[in-house]
Amino acid sequence: MLTHFPTERTVVLTGAASARGIGRVTADRLAAAGWSIAILDIDADAAADAAADIATRRGVRALGVGADVSDEASVDAAISRVEAELPPIVGLANLAGISSPTEFMSETVEAWDRVFAINMRGTFIVSQRVLRGMIERRLGRIVSVSSISAQRGGGTYSKVAYSASKAGIIGFTRALAREMGEHGITVNAVAPGPIDTDIMGGTLSDERKSEMSADILVGRVGTPSDVAALITFLLSEDAGFITAATYDINGGLQVS
Numbered sequence: 001m002l003t004h005f006p007t008e009r010t011v012v013l014t015g016a017a018s019a020r021g022i023g024r025v026t027a028d029r030l031a032a033a034g035w036s037i038a039i040l041d042i043d044a045d046a047a048a049d050a051a052a053d054i055a056t057r058r059g060v061r062a063l064g065v066g067a068d069v070s071d072e073a074s075v076d077a078a079i080s081r082v083e084a085e086l087p088p089i090v091g092l093a094n095l096a097g098i099s100s101p102t103e104f105m106s107e108t109v110e111a112w113d114r115v116f117a118i119n120m121r122g123t124f125i126v127s128q129r130v131l132r133g134m135i136e137r138r139l140g141r142i143v144s145v146s147s148i149s150a151q152r153g154g155g156t157y158s159k160v161a162y163s164a165s166k167a168g169i170i171g172f173t174r175a176l177a178r179e180m181g182e183h184g185i186t187v188n189a190v191a192p193g194p195i196d197t198d199i200m201g202g203t204l205s206d207e208r209k210s211e212m213s214a215d216i217l218v219g220r221v222g223t224p225s226d227v228a229a230l231i232t233f234l235l236s237e238d239a240g241f242i243t244a245a246t247y248d249i250n251g252g253l254q255v256s
């Protein structure tokens with residue numbers, strides 16, 4: 001088993017291409033911490049642009065690949081490219097996700113399946129593919145993004161399908177952590193409260209942000225950087241004794 005992180009190591013981030021998203025900032029922060037960066041996103045052009053920008057500004061190796069996390073063949077091809085072109089994969093951040101504001105009685109099976117295909121099945125497909133190499137090397141860190149919506153049953157924007165898919169991430173994390181501990185791999189989740197990105201039906205207006213802040217103990221919505229800092233720590237060498245955990249990061253909106 002590797003007891004120390006190799007100097008040359010790669011982190012794969014799914015859903016890290018959107019300009020104002022959590023993943024993009026997380027990729028940048030991980031690059032600053034010395035990781036080589038692989039961005040997998042359904043938006044291939046934005047993934048390539050994000051990787052090129054990070055490589056230039058941070059002086060690290062970075063690759064942006066178009067991939068649909070819900071599609072096994074697409075993920076296999078993307079990870080094969082990452083394995084061929086970048087240092088060994090030590091970290092995985094599962095961030096790709098879609099929201100779903102549909103009220104339950106208007107929900108369709110097709111829309112339900114799409115939310116689960118991306119938010120939950122995608123996390124399964126990417127994790128399993130990346131774990132092959134991690135198990136072989138006996139070293140790995142996985143962090144997946146759940147949501148406060150799983151704990152509170154929504155309440156900010158998304159409704160039942162999203163909450164259920166994000167609750168699935170917590171069970172996934174705990175069960176996978178049980179199987180992976182013996183391989184030197186940690187598996188954790190983060191559960192953010194409202195974060196100032198475009199996922200809740202577009203860019204949040206100042207008015208909407210102040211409404212959302214009313215019940216948040218620290219008096220504001222979160223920033224992508226807030227979440228990026230936590231994910232970066234959970235992927236770090238220092239976090240080796242943390243596994244099967246779900247970290248609340250919500251400014252005190254949910255006290256559990």
Ligand SMILES: NC(=O)c1ccc[n+]([C@@H]2O[C@H](COP(=O)([O-])OP(=O)(O)OC[C@H]3O[C@@H](n4cnc5c(N)ncnc54)[C@H](O)[C@@H]3O)[C@@H](O)[C@H]2O)c1
Nearest residue numbers: 015018021022041042068069095096097147194195197199
């Ligand atoms: N913003 C919030 O308030 C909040 C709160 C809790 C959890 N989250 C979660 O954080 C994660 C990141 O969200 P964000 O707020 O940065 O939103 P975002 O919309 O900016 O980012 C989501 C990214 O996922 C990508 N994506 C969508 N479908 C994909 C697919 N099939 N395959 C690959 N990539 C795909 C998008 O292109 C985009 O880059 C999501 O899982 C989201 O559910 C967000």
